[in-house]
Amino acid sequence: AQKVTQAQTEISVVEKEDVTLDCVYETRDTTYYLFWYKQPPSGELVFLIRRNSFDEQNEISGRYSWNFQKSTSSFNFTITASQVVDSAVYFCALSEVDSSYKLIFGSGTRLLVRP
Amino acid sequence: DTGVSQDPRHKITKRGQNVTFRCDPISEHNRLYWYRQTLGQGPEFLTYFQNEAQLEKSRLLSDRFSAERPKGSFSTLEIQRTEQGDSAMYLCASSPPDRESSYEQYFGPGTRLTVT
Numbered sequence: 001a002q003k004v005t006q007a008q009t010e011i012s013v014v015e016k017e018d019v020t021l022d023c024v025y026e027t028r029d030t031t032y033y034l035f036w037y038k039q040p041p042s043g044e045l046v047f048l049i050r051r052n053s054f055d056e057q058n059e060i061s062g063r064y065s066w067n068f069q070k071s072t073s074s075f076n077f078t079i080t081a082s083q084v085v086d087s088a089v090y091f092c093a094l095s096e097v098d099s100s101y102k103l104i105f106g107s108g109t110r111l112l113v114r115p
Numbered sequence: 116d117t118g119v120s121q122d123p124r125h126k127i128t129k130r131g132q133n134v135t136f137r138c139d140p141i142s143e144h145n146r147l148y149w150y151r152q153t154l155g156q157g158p159e160f161l162t163y164f165q166n167e168a169q170l171e172k173s174r175l176l177s178d179r180f181s182a183e184r185p186k187g188s189f190s191t192l193e194i195q196r197t198e199q200g201d202s203a204m205y206l207c208a209s210s211p212p213d214r215e216s217s218y219e220q221y222f223g224p225g226t227r228l229t230v231t
Contacts, residue, residue, distance in 0.1 A: 004157075035219075037222075043204065043224060045158070045206065045222035047219055047221060050218055050219050101218055103158070105158050105159070107155070108156070
C-alpha cells in the first residue's frame with residue numbers, strides 16, 4: 001500500500017538556522033514520483049519540487065535542497081538559513097505511475113521560523 | 116496565465132442542505148482533481164477527470180458526493196444532504212497533458228465548507 005509518513009508534526013527554529021523536514025514513503029511500485037508542497041497561512045498549496053524514482057541525485061534550489069535516498073525510502077527537505085517567510089506547513093507526497101497520477105500526501109510538518 | 120480558481124472560497128451551510136462548488140483549472144490543463152483536507156491533515160484524493168471523463172473515484176466519495184466536468188473545462192463538486200463530518204477544505208488541482216508534467220499538480224485556493 002502507498003503511504004507517506006512525516007513524523008515531525010511541528011518544528012520551531014530561529015531565523016537563519018538550517019532545518020530539515022523528514023519524509024518516509026512506502027510503495028510497491030518501482031516507478032514513482034515524489035513531491036514537496038508548501039502551504040502558507042493563506043492556504044494555497046504551492047508546488048516546490050518533483051522527483052522521479054530513477055533520479056537519486058540531490059537537488060539544490062537557492063536555500064532549498066532535497067535528499068532522495070531509495071535505500072531508506074526517504075525524501076528529506078532542507079531549508080538553509082531559514083527566514084520568517086518560510087513559516088508554513090510542508091507536505092511530502094507520492095504519486096505512483098498509474099492512470100490517475102493522484103497524490104498521496106503525508107500529514108505535513110508545520111514549520112515556525114521565529115525572528 | 117491565471118492559476119486554478121475555486122468558488123466560493125467559504126461556505127457555511129446547515130446540516131441536510133446541498134452545496135455545490137466550482138473549480139476552473141488552468142487553461143489547457145486536461146487533468147483535474149478534487150481533494151479534501153481536514154484540519155491538521157494532508158489532502159486526501161477524492162476524484163480525477165481527464166478531459167470530461169471521470170476516471171477514478173476514491174472510496175471516500177460517498178453516494179452523497181457527485182462531481183462533473185462537462186465539456187472538459189470547469190468542474191463542479193456537489194454534496195447532497197450535508198453532514199457535520201463533511202466540514203473540510205475542498206481543494207481542486209489541475210495538471211497539463213504532457214506525460215512528465217502530468218505529475219505536477221497545481222492547486223487552487225480551496226473552498227472551506229462548514230456544516231453547522
